Amino acid sequence: MSGSVTISMFSSAFCWGGIYPQHRSLAPRRPEDVQNVISEIGDACEKWGFFQVINHGVPCDTRNRVEKTARMFFNLPMEEKLKVKRDEVNQVGYHDGEHTINIKDWKEVFDINIKDPTVIHSSTDPGDEGLRLVYNKWPQYPSDFREACKEYARHVEKLAFKLIELISLSLGLRKERFHDYFKEQMSFLRINRYPPCPRPDLALGVGQHTDVVVLTVLAQDEVGGLQVSRRSDGVWFPVRPVPNALVINIGNCIEIWTNDKYWSAEHRVVVNTTRERYSIPFFLLPSHDVEVKPLEELVSPESPPRYKGYKWGKFYASRNRSNFQKLDIKTIQVDDLKVVT
Numbered sequence: 001m002s003g004s005v006t007i008s009m010f011s012s013a014f015c016w017g018g019i020y021p022q023h024r025s026l027a028p029r030r031p032e033d034v035q036n037v038i039s040e041i042g043d044a045c046e047k048w049g050f051f052q053v054i055n056h057g058v059p060c061d062t063r064n065r066v067e068k069t070a071r072m073f074f075n076l077p078m079e080e081k082l083k084v085k086r087d088e089v090n091q092v093g094y095h096d097g098e099h100t101i102n103i104k105d106w107k108e109v110f111d112i113n114i115k116d117p118t119v120i121h122s123s124t125d126p127g128d129e130g131l132r133l134v135y136n137k138w139p140q141y142p143s144d145f146r147e148a149c150k151e152y153a154r155h156v157e158k159l160a161f162k163l164i165e166l167i168s169l170s171l172g173l174r175k176e177r178f179h180d181y182f183k184e185q186m187s188f189l190r191i192n193r194y195p196p197c198p199r200p201d202l203a204l205g206v207g208q209h210t211d212v213v214v215l216t217v218l219a220q221d222e223v224g225g226l227q228v229s230r231r232s233d234g235v236w237f238p239v240r241p242v243p244n245a246l247v248i249n250i251g252n253c254i255e256i257w258t259n260d261k262y263w264s265a266e267h268r269v270v271v272n273t274t275r276e277r278y279s280i281p282f283f284l285l286p287s288h289d290v291e292v293k294p295l296e297e298l299v300s301p302e303s304p305p306r307y308k309g310y311k312w313g314k315f316y317a318s319r320n321r322s323n324f325q326k327l328d329i330k331t332i333q334v335d336d337l338k339v340v341t
């Protein structure tokens, strides 16, 4: 048993595919099977909150180019990497000290906003509604790093929106239900490098967490290390690398919008003594002014809202700031937003 199911989104004839056990070969599917894919995605979102897609339309050479140029960047001397270091407000660029719930992760990262510039909240002070623009930071070397990331991001963003439409349909909502939520999206692409670790028993690449975002589309290399906790019993399963597949992970926003129908799974990354690992998550984030609360269509007297609503931009800014300052408190978690009954 592996920690996710694999869904074939398109056959070579641009038809829809279906869920397959991890190692079965794929047969082309007919357009009538679209409905199956929608219900299979719905099923995967309920049971796991994680699945893998193949035949997804993101060309693998664009992904390989990002990985190749990223390796060149991370191999630069530290003083070069620090020239594009992230800071407290401009949270893009290089960072070697990501924290998960205040514990340092065994990795280094490079973050790139999809919209350049991106509109974010500048302050978490009560009453301050100030917005500001954040511009990406790019290293001088390698010179094609920027173009490689931008090209890959264009493809993966398209896939993320396709998935959002399929998820809307799987919930019985209009395909366009979420379109307005992304007018000023704050989505970003991250490149993670996990170096070999002399004591993997004492560290994690990324500690146990859920993604606060809408949806994550993750490319992982062949090394492995990502694990997901099963909704029904919390048992940990490896998310085995499937060549050219992308891992889809439901974030807290969808969990809250669907009033817990869909699951945002806890996951973590284990490291090893010999091999470095790369992963490239694309985090789909809504616009700063979007309200994250259970959708009216999905609540009823029998199924009342389980969450208090919050404004995305402000919530995200305060969470990032406490992470950056390594405050001696747990960063806000999805359970903190639950309505107490």
Ligand SMILES: O=C(O)CCC(=O)C(=O)O
Pocket (backbone or CB within 6 Å): 190, 192, 206, 211, 218, 220, 225, 226, 267, 268, 269, 278, 279, 281
């Ligand atoms: O590297 C991975 O496989 C997962 C990384 C992750 O969970 C994250 O960056 O949120």
Ligand SMILES: [Fe+2]
Pocket (backbone or CB within 6 Å): 209, 210, 211, 267
């Ligand atoms: Fe994650």
